[in-house]
Amino acid sequence: MNEIKGEDQAVRRIALAFGVSTLAGLALALVYILGGNVQAEGVLLALSLGGLGYGLAEWAGKLMSQGAEVGDYEDAPPPGAEEEVAGVVSEGWEASFGRRKFLFRMLGAAAGAMGLALVFPIRSLGPSPGTSLLRTAWRKGSRMVREDGQLVKATDLAVEGVLTVFPEGQTDQADSQTLLIRVDPDQLNSPDGREDWTTEDGLIAYSKICTHAGCPVGLYRVATHDLFCPCHQSTFDVLDGAKPIAGPATRALPQLPIEVDEDGYIVAKDDFSEPVGPAWWDMNR
Numbered sequence: 001m002n003e004i005k006g007e008d009q010a011v012r013r014i015a016l017a018f019g020v021s022t023l024a025g026l027a028l029a030l031v032y033i034l035g036g037n038v039q040a041e042g043v044l045l046a047l048s049l050g051g052l053g054y055g056l057a058e059w060a061g062k063l064m065s066q067g068a069e070v071g072d073y074e075d076a077p078p079p080g081a082e083e084e085v086a087g088v089v090s091e092g093w094e095a096s097f098g099r100r101k102f103l104f105r106m107l108g109a110a111a112g113a114m115g116l117a118l119v120f121p122i123r124s125l126g127p128s129p130g131t132s133l134l135r136t137a138w139r140k141g142s143r144m145v146r147e148d149g150q151l152v153k154a155t156d157l158a159v160e161g162v163l164t165v166f167p168e169g170q171t172d173q174a175d176s177q178t179l180l181i182r183v184d185p186d187q188l189n190s191p192d193g194r195e196d197w198t199t200e201d202g203l204i205a206y207s208k209i210c211t212h213a214g215c216p217v218g219l220y221r222v223a224t225h226d227l228f229c230p231c232h233q234s235t236f237d238v239l240d241g242a243k244p245i246a247g248p249a250t251r252a253l254p255q256l257p258i259e260v261d262e263d264g265y266i267v268a269k270d271d272f273s274e275p276v277g278p279a280w281w282d283m284n285r
């Protein structure tokens with residue numbers, strides 16, 4: 001009798017816990033819809049998770065079968081005892097089944113409310129970035145301009161000169177900033193397949209964004225023909241595909257294939273050879 005009373009109390013506690021969890025989950029969704037409040041969301045999330053956890057732990061500890069005690073009859077059972085026991089067992093089973101069904105419903109409501117509350121923050125992730133992290137504003141035929149928007153002609157740069165350029169009309173696109181350098185074409189050692197990515201008179205273009213951690217590669221050292229990143233001293237060989245030759249960067253600066261159009265302006269033949277910036281941008285490729 002005491003055991004049944006104890007189970008009833010446990011059922012009430014579990015139902016209360018699941019009920020609290022359900023209400024907290026619904027309130028959490030509501031707070032989020034109304035604009036959100038970090039403190040309130042934290043409290044409600046704790047109540048929702050806590051109620052669910054407490055209910056499950058109580059259910060497992062108090063209502064799950066702990067195993068049956070088995071013993072031998074010393075004497076034969078009195079007449080009618082077996083039927084009486086069978087009746088008691090049947091009633092107990094029906095009551096237990098009803099309790100379990102009720103608790104499963106409460107558990108379903110609590111889990112559903114929490115699931116609903118957890119769906120809303122997914123909307124905060126915003127639209128998918130798509131390929132925007134893998135491409136820049138450079139397109140086939142984009143003319144080069146200086147930071148002030150002035151178009152760049154092939155004749156504007158002397159040998160060993162360097163210029164920061166952008167695609168025309170896109171000077172606000174930080175990921176498109178590019179270093180245009182003129183070197184002696186006889187010294188160039190273009191990687192295979194890139195022989196026509198430079199102009200005949202030695203103009204070559206690389207991304208200005210360091211492949212280590214994204215700093216601007218700001219210094220061209222004429223004597224050694226390398227680009228130097230001041231942040232962590234990565235150094236890139238301009239004559240050899242901007243491969244890293246010192247410092248922590250492990251990836252070459254992406255190269256922009258260029259040519260000179262019929263009016264003498266420098267244009268891109270395509271986007272960069274690969275995603276610009278730190279190496280993690282292209283880890284999902």
Ligand code: FES
Pocket residue numbers: 210211212213214215229230231232233234247248249
């Ligand atoms: S960001 Fe250029 S070396 Fe680290």
